[in-house]
Amino acid sequence: MSSRRTLFAAISLSAFCLTAQAAELTPEALLEQAQAEQQAYLDTVQTLVAVDSGTGQQEGIAQVGGMLVERLEALGAEVQTSPATPSVGDNIVGTIKGKGTARFLLMVHYDTVFAPGTAAKRPFKVEGERAYGPGVADAKGGIAMILHSLELLKAQGFDDFGSVTVLFNPDEEMGSAGSKDKIAELARQHDYVFSYEPPDRDAVTTATNGINGVLLEVKGRSSHAGSAPEEGRNAVMELAHQLVQLKDLGDPAKGTTVNWTMIKGGEKRNIIPDSASAEADMRYSDITEYDRVLADGKKIVQTRLIDDTEVDFRIEKGRPPLADNPGSNALAKTAQALYGRIGKTIEPIAMRFGTDAGYAFVPGSDKPAVLETMGVVGAGLHSEDEYLELSSIAPRLYLTVAMIRDLSAGQGTP
Ligand SMILES: [Zn+2]
Numbered sequence: 001m002s003s004r005r006t007l008f009a010a011i012s013l014s015a016f017c018l019t020a021q022a023a024e025l026t027p028e029a030l031l032e033q034a035q036a037e038q039q040a041y042l043d044t045v046q047t048l049v050a051v052d053s054g055t056g057q058q059e060g061i062a063q064v065g066g067m068l069v070e071r072l073e074a075l076g077a078e079v080q081t082s083p084a085t086p087s088v089g090d091n092i093v094g095t096i097k098g099k100g101t102a103r104f105l106l107m108v109h110y111d112t113v114f115a116p117g118t119a120a121k122r123p124f125k126v127e128g129e130r131a132y133g134p135g136v137a138d139a140k141g142g143i144a145m146i147l148h149s150l151e152l153l154k155a156q157g158f159d160d161f162g163s164v165t166v167l168f169n170p171d172e173e174m175g176s177a178g179s180k181d182k183i184a185e186l187a188r189q190h191d192y193v194f195s196y197e198p199p200d201r202d203a204v205t206t207a208t209n210g211i212n213g214v215l216l217e218v219k220g221r222s223s224h225a226g227s228a229p230e231e232g233r234n235a236v237m238e239l240a241h242q243l244v245q246l247k248d249l250g251d252p253a254k255g256t257t258v259n260w261t262m263i264k265g266g267e268k269r270n271i272i273p274d275s276a277s278a279e280a281d282m283r284y285s286d287i288t289e290y291d292r293v294l295a296d297g298k299k300i301v302q303t304r305l306i307d308d309t310e311v312d313f314r315i316e317k318g319r320p321p322l323a324d325n326p327g328s329n330a331l332a333k334t335a336q337a338l339y340g341r342i343g344k345t346i347e348p349i350a351m352r353f354g355t356d357a358g359y360a361f362v363p364g365s366d367k368p369a370v371l372e373t374m375g376v377v378g379a380g381l382h383s384e385d386e387y388l389e390l391s392s393i394a395p396r397l398y399l400t401v402a403m404i405r406d407l408s409a410g411q412g413t414p
Contacts, residue, residue: 025156027341027402033152034397041148041393042131048140049124049133055111055174061089064110068092068143068168075150077166084178089170091182096150098159102408105165105186105368106400107356108142108196108375109172113382122384130387137378137388142196143168145375149400160408165190172356175318180359187360190368192331192407194400195357198381199349199373202392204335206328207285207350208357208372210321214249214258214280214297216242219310222274232272233308236265239276241305249280249293256284258293283352285321287363319354322361327369331403334412335371338402344395374400
């Protein structure tokens with residue numbers, strides 16, 4: 001039948017689509033689409049939570065990794081995987097190219113803290129306003145947030161970004177030894193980095209703490225405690241003295257904490273110990289505090305209680321901080337403005353945890369701008385009570401979609 005009419009219908013349909021695209025989608029329309037995506041989002045979370053993927057669990061990590069590769073490919077991403085040596089599993093990188101210039105990196109981890117068998121014992125469930133399950137918020141809810149935001153953008157035919165890169169790493173819960181270099185390398189190739197750890201309320205995080213280990217080692221000389229104690233140099237006594245001297249290494253005004261949490265020394269009650277050691281947990285957000293604490297510590301330990309002992313003070317670097325910086329704060333302002341358009345408020349916060357966002361942050365540079373806790377709102381992380389808030393799913397899907405659309409247009413609202 002009338003091929004002319006079919007052609008006409010086709011043309012008018014595509015003309016309609018073009019108009020619909022050209023006419024900017026309203027915030028309400030974006031939110032409605034996000035609401036319609038909620039069930040699909042929950043299905044994804046359920047599928048991911050059903051497979052235990054504790055850090056280092058070869059089988060579960062490989063299985064979840066395989067699912068993620070498939071999902072990224074279905075979104076049209078070009079996917080590359082590389083072993084996250086020395087950790088178990090792969091770093092999974094998916095890239096979607098657009099026709100614009102802004103480059104986005106969306107990242108989160110797919111390992112959890114839970115042992116094999118946990119998902120079978122405590123399967124995913126929805127109860128009232130919450131969904132429960134191992135890793136449901138940290139960070140499988142974050143993975144689904146990334147995947148379904150990209151689904152929404154794809155359905156909108158939106159490709160005004162230069163590129164969207166997704167990174168899923170398998171070892172965050174054990175310190176990201178096999179992914180930290182990949183994060184740092186990729187971050188430097190992007191304008192914006194969104195990290196999808198879960199916030200405990202409707203918030204985005206502009207600063208996170210760095211975490212270091214502070215190590216103190218004392219060497220003395222052993223001797224019989226009964227027959228020749230004066231021949232010995234008591235390393236435990238010297239350690240005790242040093243710990244008291246070093247108790248105020250933190251700086252509350254700068255948010256730096258140094259807490260001594262472990263000590264070791266002595267093997268037998270009748271021997272003057274020749275060695276002793278201690279470790280402290282250091283948290284900081286001001287980059288210069290690493291050098292300051294190291295210098296102060298080294299100076300303080302010069303003062304000895306016992307002559308002829310040796311004292312070594314050093315710091316083992318862990319996750320660096322996402323320090324308070326203009327780029328992150330500007331992104332938080334954009335998030336606030338976009339949330340305002342759907343009649344909601346979102347809070348910019350600094351948190352005391354350390355996250356992978358620290359590896360993405362480049363001190364002293366305005367690129368990339370990094371924003372943390374773009375994931376789903378949840379709490380009880382690392383515990384049996386871990387949950388995500390159902391009411392946060394749609395607004396936070398909207399947030400990622402609106403941020404990518406807004407920043408791709410070079411707006412950086414407000
Ligand atoms: Zn996490």
